[in-house]
Amino acid sequence: MTLIKQETDKVRVFALGGVGEIGKNMYVVEVDEDIIVIDAGLMFPDDEMLGIDIVIPDISYLEANLERVRGIILTHGHEDHIGALPYIMKKLNVPVYGTKLTLGIVKGKLVEKGLDKSVDLRLIDGKSQLKIGTTTVNFFRTNHSIPDSVGVCIETAHGAIVHTGDFKFDQNPVDGVYSDIGKMATIGEKGVLCLLSDSTNAERPGVSMSESVVGQGIKEAFYGAKGRIIVATFASNVHRVQQVINAAQKTKRKVTVSGRSMLRIVSIAMELGYLHVNDGTLIDIADVDKYSDDEITILTTGSQGEPMSALSRMAKGAHRQITIKSSDTIIISATPIPGNEKSVTKIVDLLFRTGADVIFGQKQVHTSGHGYQEELKLMLNLMKPKYFVPIHGEFRMQHVHSKIARTCGVKQDRIFLIDKGEVIEFIDGDGKLNGKVPSGNVLIDGIGVGDVGNIVLRDRRLLSKDGILVVVVTLNKANNVIISGPDIISRGFVYVRESEKLLEEASALVTETLTKCMVENVNEWSSLKSNIRDVLSRHLFEKTRRRPMILPIIMEV
Template identity: 45%
Template sequence: MSDNQDAGVSIVPIGGLGEFGLNMMVYQYGDDIIVVDAGLMFPEADMPGVDLVFPDITYLRENRDKIKGIIITHAHEDHVGGLAFFLRQINVPIYGTELTLALAKGRLREYGALEIAQLNVIHPDDTVQLGCFHLEFIYVAHSIPDTVAVAIHTPVGIIVHASDFKFDQTPVDNRLTEVHKLAALGEKGVLLLISDSTNADRPGFTPSERSIYPDLNGVFQQTTGGLFLATFSSSLHRVQQFIDLAVEHHRLIAVSGRSMINNIRTASELGYLDVPHNILIDAREANRFAPHEVVVLSTGSQGEPRSGMALIAKDDHAFLHIEPGDTVLISARIIPGNELSVRHMINHLLRRGAHVLHERNANIHVSGHGAREDLKLMMNLVRPKFFIPAHGEYSNLVQHAELAEDVGISSDNITVAEDGDLISLTPDFCGVRGKVPAGRVLVDGKIDMGVENIVVHDRQQLAQDGMVIPIVVLNNNSGDVTAGPDMVSRGFVHMDESEDLMNEAKEIVIHAINHLSPGSKSETETVQEEIRVVLRRFFKKKTDRRPMVLPVVMRV
């Protein structure tokens, strides 16, 4: 990118255009750069051994001296989850609302990046000047409180970066999307709107978060036994409704899952959650009460193998158990890609005799993202000259672009862009002018190793620490080990000289499998993950090396 200011403002989506997750947008004018959001994505099933996915920020590293700051719009992982990874490479001031930064702190601490973080709390009525960019914030309703859109006043005109939003007229916390600010910007004249395409395929307005309260209340009324609720720990409006219902129906709340416990604590301390005194109990104490006296609130709405709800479903949880007749609510969107793990979890729950309610068989979830009419309303309030759909897979972006045409934005003024596109914006032009490096960085646990992609990382790990392939055969019915494990290794240790080590490793694998519940044993992925975890720990301890472990599980 040249520093020529005649080229106007340059906009680069580093992530989030063409995929769900990894949201990161770069705005540049001359020698000033600002970044909006630093999201992550959870790995897909075809990325074995990968824990997290981050956007490739090579372009920003090359221009680090120009970066004046990063703005985080809200505390969802797809907007803030990559912040520690970003800060380790580019340490610039961070701006975000009170709750957003409070929740971000937890993850920064976890990755040892909190000490270096320059956190600046903003209120939605504040303005911030970063280089030539003057920033205003617009409060928007979303599934997590304290979300803001950003109006970026640039030398060529105003850009509205809408972030994730809906127009909820009766939000749980009574904080409305600041329609008046959007309309005022529209009156002033907005050059470009960049907006959320998540629900560009859904007709109508997204219903209010409160609209599911009656049906949730019905579930509480009808449930006489145990009640288990799974949702995202970041869905704090949903959590608030659960808390209100628990109070109403005289149940204590047993909270399960580290992120759920942490988020509830942080949000209630700051006043974003109203949690009556003495209603929360430690999940370990749940068994001291009758099933109808407690509701379990847990993470794991996506069936993530090691999450609270998935462990409960497989009867692998240390102290929370499903009894026949209990009711389980999965009150969250099933994210594309997670269908299989959610289905596994539901099957296990049904096997235990639970009633399972989810978004497809009950009105117990509503989206935090605006549907087609919300999206049109955003465009009609802001009335931009140019439009770029963001936050979605390519099909979502295209459908959002079609909506923009419907409300009268000329197709010449709509740009469907993808990650790595270098978009040029002037008062008369908005379009793709080139490409910058973009892509994904795949990480297995450590975030500071600076790998560029999984191939490089694999090669490094293989070269340094070698590879171990444990092969085990399980009985298809019982899940017991019927043959093996055999250990094949390359470049790790000389097999002849390490018989003891490998024999011990075999015992560890057998022990680990034997200790899985029948439910877990029936899932090949769970068995593989367990073997991978115990062997990596074992080899690290014994040899101080981290060979790549690629378990092969067969069934007869």
């Protein structure tokens, strides 16, 4: 046998988001000079990120290497995979690849931001083969809780880099579109250098329930209901929406849609042929009262207890068109995303209080879109990767997924449990960790991008705990005499009417401190201010055990 040296290439793989967290998925594959980005998701802020609307990945690495970025591939249309696009496309003017439904949803978002004209959207499907830069990219169909999801296969000289996207194996998919197991097997046979695979449900043994089983559960609830039926689910779960519509049609009910995102996705999915509704089934929400209760289905958002959602407004009696009746049946066809448990149960409690029949937390009306352990093993066994990277999950889930990969024969030293920014470098097909690229959270509040930094957040946290106390004093600097103040104004600290004495004492203390400082000729403003801050802070903590932010303001005339 003659040894022929294969074409050398350098491949780098890393995550800018989506590892060590659920959300803001963004992975980067570099094949020699080509940079290919997979997904561009957002994350919702955690409790610590006060006042923040959304969080997106730090893309400074991509900006710094802009001339090499060849395109962004979207695996499916969920917010945690596409939600950052409207924010980053101003900076990255590259083609965006996605399937029909994915691009349909993306287009809606771009229109809102006035960007639809400037972004180059390119349609793909599970059979597409493309050159992105000089690199060949293939796709394979997967099942997930949104139609039209794909995995990505990026060819390199030493085998493919495969990214599964979010996936499960559904043996009874609602739309009859199966995971393309054949193609996965073919990719595996051809040789996979590295597999990046979804870890969300790595902790769950067995196999996830098929989406069509949920259809049965929903249908049964429809058969049992006497009055109106209200179903809350994720707008993007088009299969679920389809099954609700099917159940409604089966039981001769009309369907009305409430909630902005539900209205938008239903209309996109119908237009693109992903949702099939008989003529006459959909009615306007204003017409609900023209039918008897047992002819009505209300399809709504709010399954995550979002305070402004349609379901939440119904629960609080604040929905303009729908007032819940005790004869209604309410189906929450979702489980709370981690962190949302409290807000969901709050809404569910309010719904129970209306006297309606609430179906919540029951297996039959929801299933996950992410594969369980046996499905993760199937993917591993189909792909037979040389290297493995568990992605899309908190560290714990990635960790368990690593163990699963071990049981499928991947060698321990070929599993990379990476953090954001950590680069896996493959030289001639041999991988190792090699350095880091910048990565992190960009916090978006209002229209500003990237300007809510740590200082602002730290101040919001301080303010949220014990409020603020502003001390204003006007000095005549020429002769060091207080000519007005000190005035003390507080917000979020104490109830002022009950605390007049406390605030008077504080004011006296400031006068005393200032006078003393001036006698001692401390008249650097910064020293005056820090003296006031120290004295007041000590005094207030002693009296109240609270530590408001203290803001001394010295005016000079």
